[in-house]
Amino acid sequence: MLKLGIIGTNWITQQFIDAAHESGEWQLTTVYSRHLARAREFATLNHATETFDDLDQFYSQGSFDAVYIASPNSLHFEQAKLALAHEKHVIVEKPAVANQAEFEQLDECLRQHPDCLLFEAARQIHEVNFKRIQAQLAKMPRIQGATLTYMKYSSRYDAVLAGEEPNIFSLKFAGGALQDLGVYLAYDAVGWFGMPDEVAYYPTLIRTKVDGKGVAVLRYPSFTVTLNVGKTSNSFLPSEINGLRDTIVMDNxxxxxxxxxxxxxxxxxxxxxxxxxxxxLAEARDFAAVINDPAGHRSEYQSWRQLSRNVNKLLFNLRQSGHIYFNDAERNQPDK
Ligand SMILES: NC(=O)c1ccc[n+]([C@@H]2O[C@H](COP(=O)([O-])OP(=O)(O)OC[C@H]3O[C@@H](n4cnc5c(N)ncnc54)[C@H](OP(=O)(O)O)[C@@H]3O)[C@@H](O)[C@H]2O)c1
Structure with a gap:
């Protein structure tokens, strides 16, 4: 049984713990929260025994094999880097990093800690339906493009409208629609069609200077893929991939x-x-399988790392095109 530590105590962490326990492969042992009382509450609820409110102690004294990081986006990098320095495997929520430079630095850390594995928790690529679409695409004689939509009103936008700046709508925490729901669409596009040749992002900026919604256009050699993403309104449109006379249709x-x-x-x-x-559930099982037998799953793991690298590169290039910068260093950077 693999031992799990967690950072972040919101609902998504509970969902991952439930999946991890349901898989039969994991047991939560260790909880970090900025507030010890919250860590204890979470630990009690999930039968964990170790609690910390100090990150260094969490990593140096916690007895877990892998950490699941579900903190605000801009914190992922430092928390993942610290985990690797303590020889822990990392499962980091999407988006794994805030920019390309961080991705490359984590790659370097992984080279320095060759026994550690790092997974971006892009749950949909582990699910059956994602792979079914991939298999169907391989059988279609010609692809002429796709329109992919994910737009869900966020209750946290109410706080923005009330004058506040919740993490997910904040530049400081690497938020915005593209960095949140857009990650799923980026995984779809890169997972199904590969990396585009050219990209453009047309964001609808909100008061906090992040994109509340936006449209991304991805140009491939012989077709175009359009991504509609948003957290400030709802869309009920299905999504589709257009063949010649045939079409794949997804409810979402x-x-x-x-x-x-x-x-x-x-x-x-x-x-x-x-x-x-x-x-x-599928990702919780997959991550355990790779950690338990890294040699037997090397090519699978490497393909996830490459996909993650490409997705994070695409997100970065889209943000650059939309002139959304999380810090000064990102300004005027050439696309990579
Ligand atoms: N895969 C999915 O389906 C899915 C769904 C939702 C979210 N996510 C991802 O999960 C991550 C967390 O999202 P979220 O909406 O849960 O974020 P959040 O509510 O803003 O923060 C998550 C946790 O981080 C800690 N935290 C909050 N503000 C912080 C701050 N200023 N400094 C340090 N720690 C802070 C809190 O834990 P403590 O108070 O205990 O320290 C909180 O529970 C994001 O990367 C998001 O993209 C994934």
């Missing part, structure tokens, strides 16, 4: 609840399965 490009294939005769067939009740 991130949740992938229902996926169907409309063939060239107009026949519609479901190509998906009913998703797991806990959408993080």
């Amino acid at each position: 490009a991130a949740e992938l609840g229902q996926v169907s294939y409309h063939d060239d005769q107009g026949t519609v067939q479901s190509i998906g399965v009913k998703p797991d009740k806990n959408p993080m």
Whole structure:
């Protein structure tokens, strides 16, 4: 049984712990929170025994094998780096990093700690329906583009409207629609079509100077993919990938609840399965499998790292195109 430590005590951490326990591969042992009382509350609820409010002690004294990091985006890098320095495996929530420079530095840390593994918790790539779409695409004679939408009103936008700056709508915490829901769409695009040749992002900026919503255009050699992302309004549009006369239709490009294939005769067939009740179950199983047998899963792990690298590069390039900068160093950087 692998031992799990956690950073962040919001609902998403609880969902990951539930998935980890359901997988039968993990046991939560160690909780970090900025507030010891909160760490204890979370630990009691989940039968963990170790609690910390000091990050260095958490890493040096905690008995866990891997940390799951679900803190605000801009903190991921330092917390992941520190974990590697203490020889812990890392599962870091999406987006793994705030920019390319951070990704490269984590790669360097991984080279210095070759026994450690680092996973970006991009849950949808581990789910069956994502792979079903990949398999269907391989059978389609021609792809002519895709329109992928993920727009969900965030209750935290109410706080923005009330004059506050919640983390997810803050430049300081590397927030914004693209960095949040846009990560799912970026994983779809890169996972299904590879890296585009050219990209542009047209953000709708909000008072806090991040993108509340936006449209990204990804140019591939023979087609274009459009991403519609937003946290300041709702969209009920399905998403689709256009073949020649055939089409793949998804109820939602991130949740992938229902996926169907409309063939060239107009026949519609479901190509998906009913998703797991806990959408993080598949990734919890996959991460455990790789940690338990790294040699046996080397190529799978490397393909996830490469996908993560490309997705984070795409997000960075899109932000550059939309003139959204998290710090001065990001300004005037050439696209990489
Ligand atoms: N995969 C998914 O489906 C999914 C869904 C939602 C979110 N996420 C990702 O999970 C991460 C966390 O998102 P969230 O919405 O839960 O973020 P959040 O509520 O802003 O913060 C998460 C946790 O970080 C700690 N924290 C909050 N503000 C902090 C600050 N100023 N300094 C240091 N620590 C702070 C808090 O834990 P303590 O108070 O205990 O220290 C909090 O519970 C993000 O990277 C997000 O993209 C993923």
